[in-house]
Amino acid sequence: MDLDEVQVTGQRRLRDTGVQRTVLDSLVLHQNVALSMSDILTQHSTLFIKSYGRATESTAEFRGTSPSHTQVLWNGMKINSPMLGTVDFSTIPAYFVDQANLLHGASSLTLTGGGLGGAVDMHTLPLFDQGHSLQYIQGAGSFRTFDQFLRYTYGNEHWSSSTRLVYSTSKNDFKYTNYDKLGHPTERNKSGYFDDVHAMQDVYYRDGKGNRIGLMGWYTHSLRGLPFLSVDYKNNTDFKNEHRHDAARAVVSWDRTLDQWNVGVRGGYLWQDNRYDYFTTRETVSTDITHARSRSQQGYVQANADWMPRANWLVTADLALYYNHVRSTDKSPFHIGDNYNLGRMEYNLSLSAKYRPVKNLSLSAILREECYRHDFVPVIPALFAEYVIHRPWNLVVKASVARNYRYPSMDDLYYKPGGNPNLRPERGITYDGGLECRIEKKRYSLSANLSAFDSYITDWILWTPNAKGYWQPSNLKKVHNYGTEMTATAMVRMKHHWKLTLTGNYAFTPSINKSERLADNDASYGKQLVYVPRHSTNLSGRLSWKTWTLTYQWTHYSERFTTTSNDVSYITGRLRPYFMNDISLEKTFQWRKCHASLKGCVNNLLGSEYVTVLSRPMAGRNFEIFLEIKPQWHKHKKK
Numbered sequence: 001m002d003l004d005e006v007q008v009t010g011q012r013r014l015r016d017t018g019v020q021r022t023v024l025d026s027l028v029l030h031q032n033v034a035l036s037m038s039d040i041l042t043q044h045s046t047l048f049i050k051s052y053g054r055a056t057e058s059t060a061e062f063r064g065t066s067p068s069h070t071q072v073l074w075n076g077m078k079i080n081s082p083m084l085g086t087v088d089f090s091t092i093p094a095y096f097v098d099q100a101n102l103l104h105g106a107s108s109l110t111l112t113g114g115g116l117g118g119a120v121d122m123h124t125l126p127l128f129d130q131g132h133s134l135q136y137i138q139g140a141g142s143f144r145t146f147d148q149f150l151r152y153t154y155g156n157e158h159w160s161s162s163t164r165l166v167y168s169t170s171k172n173d174f175k176y177t178n179y180d181k182l183g184h185p186t187e188r189n190k191s192g193y194f195d196d197v198h199a200m201q202d203v204y205y206r207d208g209k210g211n212r213i214g215l216m217g218w219y220t221h222s223l224r225g226l227p228f229l230s231v232d233y234k235n236n237t238d239f240k241n242e243h244r245h246d247a248a249r250a251v252v253s254w255d256r257t258l259d260q261w262n263v264g265v266r267g268g269y270l271w272q273d274n275r276y277d278y279f280t281t282r283e284t285v286s287t288d289i290t291h292a293r294s295r296s297q298q299g300y301v302q303a304n305a306d307w308m309p310r311a312n313w314l315v316t317a318d319l320a321l322y323y324n325h326v327r328s329t330d331k332s333p334f335h336i337g338d339n340y341n342l343g344r345m346e347y348n349l350s351l352s353a354k355y356r357p358v359k360n361l362s363l364s365a366i367l368r369e370e371c372y373r374h375d376f377v378p379v380i381p382a383l384f385a386e387y388v389i390h391r392p393w394n395l396v397v398k399a400s401v402a403r404n405y406r407y408p409s410m411d412d413l414y415y416k417p418g419g420n421p422n423l424r425p426e427r428g429i430t431y432d433g434g435l436e437c438r439i440e441k442k443r444y445s446l447s448a449n450l451s452a453f454d455s456y457i458t459d460w461i462l463w464t465p466n467a468k469g470y471w472q473p474s475n476l477k478k479v480h481n482y483g484t485e486m487t488a489t490a491m492v493r494m495k496h497h498w499k500l501t502l503t504g505n506y507a508f509t510p511s512i513n514k515s516e517r518l519a520d521n522d523a524s525y526g527k528q529l530v531y532v533p534r535h536s537t538n539l540s541g542r543l544s545w546k547t548w549t550l551t552y553q554w555t556h557y558s559e560r561f562t563t564t565s566n567d568v569s570y571i572t573g574r575l576r577p578y579f580m581n582d583i584s585l586e587k588t589f590q591w592r593k594c595h596a597s598l599k600g601c602v603n604n605l606l607g608s609e610y611v612t613v614l615s616r617p618m619a620g621r622n623f624e625i626f627l628e629i630k631p632q633w634h635k636h637k638k639k
Contacts, residue, residue, distance in 0.1 A: 012362065012386075012388065012396070014308075014312075014313075014314040014354040014355075014356060014362060014364075015306075015314060015354065017354050017362040017363065017364040017384050017385070017386055018107075018362070018364055018384025018385050018386045018398045018399065018400045019103065019107040019110060019384065019398075019400075020103070020104040020105060020106075020107045020398065020400070020432055020434060020449075020451050020485075021101055021102065021103055021104070021107060022045055022046070022101070022102040022104070022449075022487060023099075023100075023101055023102075024040060024044055024045070024099075024100040024101075024102070026098055026099065028040060028044050029094045029095070029097050029098070029099075029100060030094065030095055031551070032094075032584075032599075032601065032624075032626070033093075033095050033137045033139055033147050033149040033166070033626065034139055034141070034145070034147045034168065034624060034626075035093075035094045035095075036058070036089060036090045036091070036092055036093060036094060037089040037090075037092040037093075037094050037097065037100075037120075037122075038051060038058035038060075038089035038090045038092075039094065040094045040100075041060055041089060041102075041120075042538070042555060043538050043540065043553050043555055043582075044503070044505065044538065044540065045102055045505055045538075046485045046487070046505050046506070046507035046536060047060045047061065047062055047070075047102070048060075048061045048064075048507075048509075048532065048533055048536055048557065049061075049089065049612075050067065050531055050612060050613065051090070051612045051613070051616075051618075052227075052612075052613050052616050053189070053192065053227050053613075053616045053617070053618060054172055054174075054189075054192065054618065054619050055090060055168075055170065055172060055192070055194040055196075055224060056090065056192075056224065056226065056227065056616075057088050057090060058088060058089045058090040059086050059087070059088065059089065060072075060087070060089060060120065061117065061531075061532060062104070062105075062115075062117025062118035063104065063105060063117045063118065063453060063455065063481055063483065063485075063507075063509055063511075064117075064479075064481045064483070064509040064510070064511030064529060064532045065116050065117030065455075065457070065479075065481060065511070066117075066460075067085075067086040067087075068080075068084070068085035068086050068406065068409060069114075069115065069116040069117040069118075069406060069426075069457075070086075070087070070115060070117050070118060070119065070120060071108060071111070071112050071113075071114050071115040071118075071119040071120070072087040072119070072120045072122070073111060073112065073119065073120070073121045073122065074122050074123075074218070074249060074251070075122075075123055075124060075214075075216050075251045075253070075266075075268075076251065076253070076266050076268075076302060077249070077251050077266070077268040077270065077300050077302075078112060078300075078322070079249065079270060081272065081296065081409075082296050082298060082324035082325075082326055082344070082409065082410055083294055083296050083326045083328065083409060083410045083411050084409055084411055085406075085408075085409035085411075085412070087120075088245075091196070091220055091222055091245060091247075092122075093166045093198050095149055095151075095164065095166060096124070096164060096166070096198060096200050096218065097122045097123070097124070098123060098124050098125040099122070099123045099125055100120065100121065100122050100123075101120075101121045102118060102119075102120055102121075103115070103118055103119040103120075103121060104118045104432070104451065104453070104485065105117070105118055105400075105402075105430045105432050105453050105455065106382050106384075106400045106401065106402030106404070106430045106432055107119075107384075107400065107432075108404075109350075109366055109368060109380065109382045109402055109404065110352075110366065112320075112348065113348060113368050113370050113377075113380055113404060113405060113406075114370075114404070114405070114406040114407065115404065115406075116404050116406055116426065116428045116430075116455075116457055117481075124162070124200070124202045124216055126155070126160035126162075126202070126204035126206075126212075126214070127153050127155040127160050127162065128155045128156070128157065128158075128159075128160050128204070128206065129155055129156065129157060130153060130154075130155035130160070131154070131155065131156070131633060132152075132153070132154050132633045133151075133152070133153040133154070133630070133633075134151070134152050134630065134631050135149070135150070135151045135152075135628065135629075135630050136148075136149070136150050136151075136628070136629050136630075137149040137150075137626055137627070137628045137629075138626070138627050139624055139625065139626040139627075140624070140625055141170075141601075141622060141623055141624035141625070142174070142619075142622035142623050142624070143170055143171055143172050143173055143174050143619070143622065144170060144171040144173075145168075145169070145170035145171075145172070145624070146167075146168070146169055146170070147166070147167070147168045147626075148165075148166070148167045148168075149164070149165070149166050150164070150165045151163065151164045151165075157208070158205060158206055158207065158208070159203070159204070159205055160202075160203070160204040160205075161201075161202070161203045161204075162200075162201070162202050163200075163201050164198075164199070164200045164201075165198070165199050166196070166197070166198040166199075167196070167197050167198075168194070168195075168196045169194065169195045169196070170193065170194055171192075171193055172189060172192035172193050172194060172225075172227075173188045173189050173190075173192060173193075174188070174189050174192075174619040174620065174622065175187070175188055175189075175620070176188075176189065176230075176609070176617040176618075176619075176620065177609060178230050178617070179230075179609075180230040180231045180615060181230070181231070187230075189227050189617065189619075190227060190228040190232075191225035191226060191227055191228055191239075191240070191241050191242075192225055192226075192227040193224070193225045194222070194223065194224040194225070195222070195223045195224075196220070196221070196222045196223075196224075197220070197221045197222075198218070198219070198220050198221075199218070199219045200216075200217065200218045200219075201215075201216075201217045202214065202215065202216040202217070203215045210256050210257040210258060211254070211255070211256050212253075212254070212255045212256075213252075213253065213254050214251075214252065214253040214254075214255075215250075215251075215252050215253075216249075216250065216251045216252075216253075217248075217249070217250045218247075218248070218249045218250070219247070219248050219249075220245065220246065220247045220248075221245075221246050222243075222244070222245040222246075223242070223243075223244050224242070224243050224244075224245075225240075225241060225242050225243075226241040226242065226243055227616070228241065229615040229616070230615045230616070230617050231615050238280055238281060238282060239278070239279070239280050239281075240277065240278070240279050240280075240281065241277075241278050242276070242277050242278075243274070243275070243276050244273075244274070244275040244276075245272070245273070245274055245275075246272070246273040247270070247271065247272045247273070248269075248270070248271045249268070249269070249270050249271075250268060250269050250270075251266060251267070251268040251300075252266070252267050252268070253265070253266045253267075254266075260307060260308050260309060261305065261306065261307055261308075262305070262306040263303075263304070263305045263306075264302075264303070264304050264305075265301075265302070265303050266300070266301070266302040266303075267300060267301050267302075268298075268299075268300035268301075269297075269298065269299055269300070270296075270297070270298040270300070271295075271296070271297050271298075272294075272295070272296045272297075273294075273295050274292075274293070274294045274295075275292070275293055276290065276291075276292040276293075277290070277291055277292075278290040278291075279291070288331055289332075290330075290331065290332045291330070291331040291332075292328075292329070292330045292331070292332070293328070293329045293330075294326065294327070294328040294329075294339075295326070295327050296324065296325065296326045296327075297324070297325045298322060298323065298324050298325075299322070299323045300320070300321070300322050300323075301320070301321045302318070302319065302320040302321070303318075303319050304316065304317065304318040304319070305317050305318075312355060312356040312357070313353075313354070313355055313356075314353070314354040314355075315352070315353050315354075316350075316351070316352045316353075316354075317350070317351050317352075318348075318349070318350040318351075319347075319348070319349050319350075320347075320348040321345070321346070321347055321348075322345070322346040322348075323343060323344070323345050323346075324343065324344050324345075324346065324410070325342070325343040325344075326340065326341075326342060326343075326410045327340075327341040328340055328341075328410075328411075328415070330416070335416050335417055337416075338416075339414065339415055339416045339419075340410070340414035340415070340416065340419070342410065342414060344372060344373050344410065345371075345372075345373060346370070346371065346372050346407075347369075347370065347371040348368070348369075348370050349368065349369045349370075350366060350367070350368045350369075351366070351367050351368075352364065352365065352366040352367070353365055359388075360387055360388040360389075360391070361385075361386075361387050361388075362385070362386050362387075363383075363384070363385050364383070364384040364385070365381070365382070365383055365384075366380075366381065366382040366383075366384075366402075367379060367380070367381055368380040368381075368382070370405070370407070372407045375407070377405040377407065377425050378403075378405070380402070380403055380404055380405060381402065381403055382400065382401070382402035382403075383400060383401050383402070384398070384399070384400040385398070385399050385400070386398045386399070393437050393438070393439050394436070394437055394438040394439070395435070395436070395437045396435070396436045396437070397433075397434070397435055398432070398433065398434050398435075398436065398451075399432065399433045399434075400430075400431075400432040400433075401429070401430070401431050401432070402429070402430055403427070403428070403429045404427070404428050404429075404430065405425045405426065405427050405428075406425060406426045406427075407425045408420075408423040408425065408426075408461060408473070412461055412473045417468075417470045417472075418463075418466075418470050418471050418472040418473070419472075419473070420472060420473050420474060423461060423473060423474070423475060424459045424475050425459065426457060426458070426459050426460055426461055426475075427457070427458055427459055428455055428456060428457035428458070429455070429456050430453060430454070430455040430456075431453065431454045431455070432451060432452075432453050433451065433452055433453075434449060434450055434451030434452065434485075435449070435450050435451075436448070436449045436450075437449075443492065443493045443494075444490070444491060444492045444493065445489075445490070445491045446488070446489070446490050446491075447488070447489050448486075448487065448488040448489075449485075449486070449487045449488075450484070450485075450486050451484065451485050451486075452482075452483070452484045452485075453481070453482060453483060453484075453485070454481075454482045455480070455481040455482065456478070456479075456480055456481075457477075457478070457479045457481065458478045459475040459477075460475070460476065460477030460478065460479050460515075461473050461474070461475060461476075461477075462474060462476045462477050464476070476515055476518070477513060477515045478513075478514040478515045478516075479511060479512065479513060479514060479515075479529065480510075480511075480512045480514050481509065481510070481511045481512075482509075482510055483507065483508040483509040483510055484506075484507070484508045485505075485506070485507045485508075486504075486505070486506045486507075487503075487504070487505050487506075488502075488503070488504050489501070489502070489503045489504075490502045490503075496545075497545055497546045498543070498544070498545050499543070499544045499545075500541070500542070500543050500544075501541070501542040502539070502540070502541050502542075503539070503540045503541075504537070504538070504539045504540075505536075505537065505538050505539075506535075506536070506537045507535070507536045507537075508534060508535055509532065509533070509534060509536070510528065510534055511528060511529040511532045512526060512527070512528065512529075513525060513526065513527055513528075513529060513564065514526070523564075523565035523567070524564035524565055527561070527564060527565060527566040528561055528566055529564075530560075530561055530562060530563065530564060531560045531561070531562070531575075531613070532560065533557045533558045533559070533560050534558050535556070535557070535558035536556065536557050536558070537554075537555070537556045538553070538554065538555045538556070539553075539554045540552065540553045540554070547587060547588045547589070547590070548585070548586070548587055549585070549586045549588075550583075550584075550585050550586075551583065551584045551585075551586070552581075552582070552583050553580075553581070553582040553583070554579065554580065554581055555579070555580040556577065556578070556579050556580075557577060557578060557612075558577050559574050559575060559576060559577050560574065560575045560612075561573065561574050561575075562574060562575065562614050572614060575610075575611055575612070575613075575614065576610070578608055578610035579606075579608060580604060580608060580610075581604070581605040581606050581608075582601065582602065582603045582604065582605060583601070583602050583605050584599060584600065584601040584602070585599070585600050586598070586599040586600075587599075592632070593631060593632050594629065594630065594631050594632060595629075595630040595632060596627070596628060596629050596630070597626075597627075597628045598625075598626070598627055598628075599625070599626040599627075599628070600623070600624070600625050600626075601623065601624040601625075601626070602621065602622075602623055603619070603621070603622050603623070603624070604618075604619065604620055604621050604622060605621065606621070607620045607621040608620075
């Protein structure tokens with residue numbers, strides 16, 4: 001029976017005034033237990049993920065900026081390494097994230113400073129009134145890859161608890177054609193193994209009177225061999241190149257909702273231990289080439305308050321304190337001993353006001369102040385505006401302008417040899433504008449976003465080799481980032497239980513060096529930054545019929561240059577464009593006491609030969625099979 005069409009409209013949230021946001025829904029995040037957040041961002045966003053290979057370091061580059069210009073938060077706490085300023089997204093299982101928001105450019109200032117490119121905001125969510133739930137997934141794939149996922153949840157009117165475990169292991173010894181050696185031999189990925197364990201526990205309590213308390217904990221242990229370069233002729237039985245990573249994160253929160261007020265307090269702790277070993281073994285004698293150790297700790301306290309005196313006013317205040325401590329030691333050809341053993345206090349204060357003077361117009365202003373040790377950065381202002389052009393289509397025009405700063409990381413300042421304690425904060429100004437629409441009908445829906453941005457970053461920190469033979473950072477670069485970003489999602493419900501969902505993302509991101517020439521032969525002025533693609537595109541389609549689902553994923557990156565001069569006269573001057581195709585087919589089964597599904601995936605369907613970083617080959621066509629089991633418990637009805 002067909003129902004009459006009903007048009008539903010609602011008032012836009014003042015909190016989101018002018019914000020350029022991409023939301024990754026739980027279906028995307030939980031579609032494959034083997035995927036990390038680096039895979040999700042590659043396939044479902046406009047970010048460029050710079051990856052050194054399967055299960056190796058993967059960092060995000062927002063709008064042509066560097067990885068340290070992307071701020072990453074987990075349940076409100078920043079998790080960027082205080083030592084490096086970056087986050088390795090390959091160590092974050094997508095199954096551990098219930099909600100992820102990407103805040104582009106100036107919009108990141110609604111959460112934190114330092115995101116000259118943007119911010120990634122990840123959350124775990126409570127499941128009240130859900131009863132008992134158990135989920136187990138077993139995956140097996142090419143290159144002796146095995147993935148296991150276990151989750152138990154319980155929720156009632158007051159309590160929510162979720163326990164998640166992930167274990168992934170792989171020999172990761174895929175074959176590839178080595179175009180960097182004479183004769184183009186077929187070789188195996190040497191020393192590419194990995195063994196990752198993740199555990200997460202979250203507990204929430206609500207009293208029904210507006211109070212909610214949460215406790216979230218997350219532990220990671222990762223052992224990874226670092227693959228040899230395709231230009232490396234060493235025997236991997238004689239050399240060992242290995243990275244061990246352990247991390248523990250915990251956040252406790254209290255939130256209270258009143259008639260006109262929302263207040264909250266959070267506290268958190270982050271511990272990371274990284275060990276890198278590169279040594280050779282000959283005749284049972286081991287010789288260290290590089291032996292690096294770093295341990296960082298972070299304490300975090302935050303208080304925030306939202307006040308809504310009237311329906312068209314929202315005032316917010318946020319104060320966050322971080323204490324970071326890093327101890328770094330290193331044995332390498334250039335250095336032996338402690339790099340540094342230092343702590344640093346960081347203060348962040350934000351005040352904002354949002355106002356809707358008329359029904360279709362909203363305005364927002366933010367002032368943010370930050371301090372690192374005893375150094376205050378200038379006040380960071382941001383202005384946002386949006387206007388609803390056509391309410392039935394939710395057609396909105398947005399605009400923003402903001403100044404932002406990023407303080408140097410601990411390695412930038414203190415690393416031995418090379419750290420530069422005289423570095424200035426990187427500073428940028430960003431202009432944003434765009435259109436957004438969302439149309440909801442009975443059998444179809446369409447949402448789309450088109451934005452343009454113009455950004456100038458000065459005092460860009462760049463590590464360059466000096467006359468003494470080691471690298472050193474300086475405030476050398478001026479960079480002009482500009483471009484467009486487009487996202488669209490369409491869903492169609494057809495007859496006979498058919499449903500089609502299409503999603504696409506496109507980014508055009510010229511990132512041009514505008515620095516003064518360092519020497520007469522410096523040819524970098526006016527050229528695209530190294531490893532930043534001008535064009536990135538991804539498309540995904542999901543076709544479902546009854547208990548069957550077919551998913552197709554297509555990803556494209558344009559060429560990336562490997563030199564600041566963009567010289568392509570020699571073979572290693574650029575990385576060629578590449579296209580990726582992935583496909584999966586899933587069948588679900590439902591019985592009275594158990595739900596199950598069987599899923600088969602083919603990654604790199606056409607066997608594309610490509611690299612994201614020079615001399616780091618990626619896997620060709622490979623396969624995965626997943627079996628999911630979910631026992632069902634009947635809920636007891638309330639009397």
